[in-house]
Amino acid sequence: MPNEHALLSASGAARWLKCTKSARLEEQMPETTSIYAAEGTAAHEFAELAGKYFTDAISETEYEAKVEELSKGEYYTGEMLECAVRYGKYARERLDTARKTCPDAYAVFEKRLDFSQWVPSGFGTGDCIIVSDGTLEIVDYKYGKGYRVEAENNPQMKLYALGALNMVWTLYQVESVRMSIFQPRLSQNASFHEISVSDLIDWAETVVAPAATLAWNGSGEFCPCADTCKFCRAGAVCRARATSNTAISRATTEDTLTLEDMGEYLKRAEDLETWLGTLRSAVTQELLAGKTVKGWKLVRGKSTRKFRSEDEVVEKMTKAGYAEAMLYERKLLTLTRLESDFGKKTLAEVLGDTIVKPEGSPTLASANDKRPEYVPEDRLVNQLFDNK
Numbered sequence: 001m002p003n004e005h006a007l008l009s010a011s012g013a014a015r016w017l018k019c020t021k022s023a024r025l026e027e028q029m030p031e032t033t034s035i036y037a038a039e040g041t042a043a044h045e046f047a048e049l050a051g052k053y054f055t056d057a058i059s060e061t062e063y064e065a066k067v068e069e070l071s072k073g074e075y076y077t078g079e080m081l082e083c084a085v086r087y088g089k090y091a092r093e094r095l096d097t098a099r100k101t102c103p104d105a106y107a108v109f110e111k112r113l114d115f116s117q118w119v120p121s122g123f124g125t126g127d128c129i130i131v132s133d134g135t136l137e138i139v140d141y142k143y144g145k146g147y148r149v150e151a152e153n154n155p156q157m158k159l160y161a162l163g164a165l166n167m168v169w170t171l172y173q174v175e176s177v178r179m180s181i182f183q184p185r186l187s188q189n190a191s192f193h194e195i196s197v198s199d200l201i202d203w204a205e206t207v208v209a210p211a212a213t214l215a216w217n218g219s220g221e222f223c224p225c226a227d228t229c230k231f232c233r234a235g236a237v238c239r240a241r242a243t244s245n246t247a248i249s250r251a252t253t254e255d256t257l258t259l260e261d262m263g264e265y266l267k268r269a270e271d272l273e274t275w276l277g278t279l280r281s282a283v284t285q286e287l288l289a290g291k292t293v294k295g296w297k298l299v300r301g302k303s304t305r306k307f308r309s310e311d312e313v314v315e316k317m318t319k320a321g322y323a324e325a326m327l328y329e330r331k332l333l334t335l336t337r338l339e340s341d342f343g344k345k346t347l348a349e350v351l352g353d354t355i356v357k358p359e360g361s362p363t364l365a366s367a368n369d370k371r372p373e374y375v376p377e378d379r380l381v382n383q384l385f386d387n388k
């Protein structure tokens, strides 16, 4: 993946399409990087390799040599390779489907996609594009497992779709674009969405182009909300976000809150916890850098006792006459760790019938959450009787 970033990137589109002022504000903030980003880069290298191998773009010898080389990387795990293989097979499956109606269909990987016709200097990198007459397909590989990303109406995917369309439309008769997100650590199945070329172009011209012009010029509106602000680089210093999060009061004359009040407060404060975390972290960084923040200082946090060296403990205890075996307890590795070390496939084959998934405890979620509503068992029984 190239390291350069567009001001109006596809990955940030969900934000700058709504909060058009965010792009220029973010531009003033330092770039940050994380262990997850480095892990994602390594995972994409494996995915590209597996994609090329399973679609016959490289030989088995090339594939194995490169896998061996990449496996020496700092972030390599068995799970990373296994996920890449599943992605490669998925790309193959999609290519085979395309070839049923278009024998010339082919796959390209890690392709720069230019959508600057609608977004100033807009480009991104498409993980896999299946070029074909009829339905053009783009596949995005997401190695993260923090939260599931859906393909439906996903602006990042639609911008990639525009870039892919731009790349092929003089040579291929494309009628629709199928966008799929393959997120192997969270699901066996890809999330996908198909859009007609005419709807895609209409969105590009009526929604994207006007918002992109505003965003490029740093004009328009700030649009603070949990979704837009969550990963915004300006999240700690943005006044619009602060104003929105501190203006959640609601007119009420009662001494106690009604259930409606409570629900409304929770709705208005959706971004509050994340924002406070962002503020805490930003102020901590400033204090660490020697700046003064009125009303705040750094102190030593709570710490727990620990041994200076485990070897030293064993040596001293055995010298004192205690058997070494008495100092250890046998502990099984966690399921996640076993999956990471041996790969999901191996674990499913060997331990599949020993893995159980208890029901999760009831958790509060927004009414438009996609998960089905949880109804306690006694209420289910009552509902059954009521319906008789």
Ligand code: SF4
Binding pocket: 015, 019, 021, 022, 025, 222, 223, 224, 225, 228, 229, 232, 233, 234, 235, 236, 238, 239, 240, 241
């Ligand atoms: S923090 Fe929120 S409101 Fe402020 S610029 Fe970023 S996305 Fe927009």
